Amino acid sequence: MSTTIEIRNLNQYYGKKQALKDVSLTIETGMFGLLGRNGAGKTTLMKVLATLLPKSEGEVSVCGNNVERAQEVRRITGYLPQEFSMYPNMTVYEAMDYLGVLSGLGKEERKQRIPELLKRVNLQYDKRKRVKALSGGMKRRLGIAQAILHNPEVLIVDEPTAGLDPEERVRFRNLLCEIAEERIVILSTHIVGDIEATCEKIAVLDKGEIIYKGTVSELIQMAEGKVFQAEISKRELEELKKQYVVTSMLTLGNNVMVRFLAEEEPFKSAKPCEAGVEDAYMYLMQGRGGGNGCLDGCL
Amino acid sequence: MFGRLFIRECRQTARSLIYWLVVLVLIFDFTTQLGSTEIAEKPKKGQKEYGLKLSDDENLIMEATLGSLIEEYSRESYRTYPIGFYKNVTLNEKEDKRIGEIIKETTGISGREEAEKAVDDWYGAKREASGGEAAVMMTGVEIKPVKGLSYERFEKLMDEVDDILGGGSDYAESERGAAVPMTYEDAVEEYRELTEKDRLTGGYARLFSDYMVLFLGILPVFLAVTRSLRDRRAGMQELIYTRKGSSAVIITSRYFAILTMVVIPVLALSLIPLSQCLKYSSAAGISVDMLAYVKYIFGWLLPTIMIVTAVGMFFTELTDTALAVLVQGAWWFVSVFTGARGIGGGVYGWNLIPRHNTAFNWKGYQEGFSQLVSNRIFYGSLAVILIAFTVFIYSQKRKGRYRLSWKGIGRLKKQI
Incomplete structure (x- = not known):
């Protein structure tokens, strides 16, 4: 049986608006990052894979199952939506149990899997807590636990770290990496740091189109020799921003330490520096309406 | 599952x-x-009353239905339930005249004054029967039909009255009936049905x-x-x-x-x-x-x-x-x-x-x-x-x- 997700020439429309344009991807076991701005079409793609949206055109198969055979795909797929919650009056255990029944798990299987998973997401001591009493981070962890409850071959996670504090975010990323050892995990996000910390293979989506697919290191290579750093006065900053894409800034008294993108050495005091994923992403996005400015995580 | x-x-x-x-x-x-x-x-035998029952006696049905019609005619107000909801109907001159004609044909009573008098007489007779005390009205006003009125003609005229009133009145076929006091035997039969059949x-x-x-x-x-x-x-x-x-x-x-x-x-x-x-x-x-x-x-x-x-x-x-x-x-x-x-x-x-x-x-x-x-x-x-x-x-x-x-x-x- 196939262990990959195959997407061929996928087009998706909402009325007259085209949300996905000729998307083709092959996703293999491990973490796969889907990066793009808000509104780039990431959630639409995730929903097609999770059988929540019917595809308009193209071919999509999940581990050999055509997405049109929804029940088959649901059997092997776990999904954590961008926004979700659970019945607030249910306890953590009851919510897991309810969703386990809906996934077709037997009594013994649920008895064994639920405590195991709650332990894995560090909620073993909160199983009697009502869902409404959980913090945002705990809810996200519970979300992951419910998504892998039926031991799916594919886990689809849409913007999972939005709204989490830094500590929870790191914990969450580590959890996803652990889970990805044995299955395909698709992480959709607009936060470059999440991709940098977890994924080797990625695709960048912009205005419904795949503008990059490959490894993170290949993406970084694209920006090698194009990233510079300079200490300039605050007065010079506005002029610099007009000419170059600034990826980060740090105020130092009356001066500013800026990191920016340029095709060749812009001025003498600018020193070339090693490119990061964020620089590479901004390099990729420049000229696509990405604008001059900072991504999340900008200093 | x-x-x-x-x-x-x-x-x-x-x-x-x-x-x-x-x-x-x-x-x-x-x-x-x-x-x-x-x-x-x-x-028990000798009880003051045993309740009411519906009668299928055509004469009694005519008496009860005509009594109700005359009472409403004298009040110039008719109670109907056209789609299940209560509606008070007041007639125009032409419709009122036709109702008067139907009453005359079925009871011989002519005009509103005679109708009011017939209703008063019926209540008076009931009071008298109870020795002048406030009478318990087991049934509504009852007015005897004129001699020779066939049940078929009565039904046709009552259908016309119901049409004039816009339907859902007491004169519609499904609503025509006469409630009569039950006898001891009736009550025993009803009790027998409750305890034996039910x-x-x-x-x-x-x-x-x-x-x-x-x-x-x-x-x-x-x-x-x-x-x-x-x-x-x-x-x-x-x-x-x-x-x-x-x-x-x-x-x-x-x-x-x-x-x-x-x-x-x-x-x-x-x-x-x-x-x-x-x-x-x-x-x-x-x-x-x-x-x-x-x-x-x-x-x-x-x-x-x-x-x-x-x-x-x-x-x-x-x-x-x-x-x-x-x-x-x-x-x-x-x-x-x-x-x-x-x-x-x-x-x-x-x-x-x-x-x-x-x-x-x-x-x-x-x-x-x-x-x-x-x-x-x-x-x-x-x-x-x-x-x-x-x-x-x-x-x-x-x-x-x-x-x-x-x-x-x-x-x-x-x-x-």
Whole structure:
């Protein structure tokens, strides 16, 4: 049986608006990052894979199952939506149990899997807590636990770290990496740091189109020799921003330490520096309406 | 999967505040309407009265119907229920004149003054018969028809009166009748039917069903709507949509859970009148039907609970709103008022809320039984069809193939 997700020439429309344009991807076991701005079409793609949206055109198969055979795909797929919650009056255990029944798990299987998973997401001591009493981070962890409850071959996670504090975010990323050892995990996000910390293979989506697919290191290579750093006065900053894409800034008294993108050495005091994923992403996005400015995580 | 899901759905229902409000309303309905019901005693000879019964004597029917017509004619005001709701009708000159002509032809009474005098004379005669004290009026005004008036001609003229009044009047074919005081023998026969044919519990189970069906014609819709909206409110729709469980299993487990959770308190409440019947029957030596309440709850009440719950789930899945409460509320309102005309039982028609507000009238129940069975099968089947549609809509929503666009409807309205 196939262990990959195959997407061929996928087009998706909402009325007259085209949300996905000729998307083709092959996703293999491990973490796969889907990066793009808000509104780039990431959630639409995730929903097609999770059988929540019917595809308009193209071919999509999940581990050999055509997405049109929804029940088959649901059997092997776990999904954590961008926004979700659970019945607030249910306890953590009851919510897991309810969703386990809906996934077709037997009594013994649920008895064994639920405590195991709650332990894995560090909620073993909160199983009697009502869902409404959980913090945002705990809810996200519970979300992951419910998504892998039926031991799916594919886990689809849409913007999972939005709204989490830094500590929870790191914990969450580590959890996803652990889970990805044995299955395909698709992480959709607009936060470059999440991709940098977890994924080797990625695709960048912009205005419904795949503008990059490959490894993170290949993406970084694209920006090698194009990233510079300079200490300039605050007065010079506005002029610099007009000419170059600034990826980060740090105020130092009356001066500013800026990191920016340029095709060749812009001025003498600018020193070339090693490119990061964020620089590479901004390099990729420049000229696509990405604008001059900072991504999340900008200093 | 169905059984496991069903149990969890029952638990969810039991935890909702709405459910306990529904139970409280049912208890309130029971205690206020049936709490003080006493089991009928065997009639004794020499009692002052034994109640009323409907007569099929054509002369008596003509007397009662014409009496009512003359009384309303003298008041210049007619009571009708055209679509089940009360409506007071006042006639124009031409219509009033025609009613006067019909009265003259059927009773010989000419003009309003003579009509008023006939009504006063009837009340006067009743007072005199009771020795000048305030008389207890067992029946309405009765006026004898003119000699030679055939029943066929009477029926034709009364149909015309009903047409003039816009339908739904006391002169319509289905409403013409005469209530006459029962004799001791009649009362004994009625009691015999209650204790032997209905085995006591049958009659009281019908009375119980009559009071319960009034509220069960609306209450389950609240449970159905809140259950269907709960997923969206809790932000749990997509978590459930992407599960392996089929739409049929998800919807039917919710449906049967609501039915079960509504039937349980009704069954529990029925134990109270059942125990009263048992207490009475052991003293009177009557052999009761122990399962009568269960039979009536499942045969009489369950189809109403089924269709009301199905309406709730169907419209909520269709619109993602609480529109079903309005739809069912309107249907309930019309059914209650329409049913009020057949409150004594025997006339069940196609009403969602069939009435039989007496432990007696076994004969009426027998006469209307096949209609009642058709009625109940119809609503039970309609409920099954609505649930099948609900499953279809739900499965389409899970695949992202159905979503009601209120913006689209708004645009359509503007274009219209």
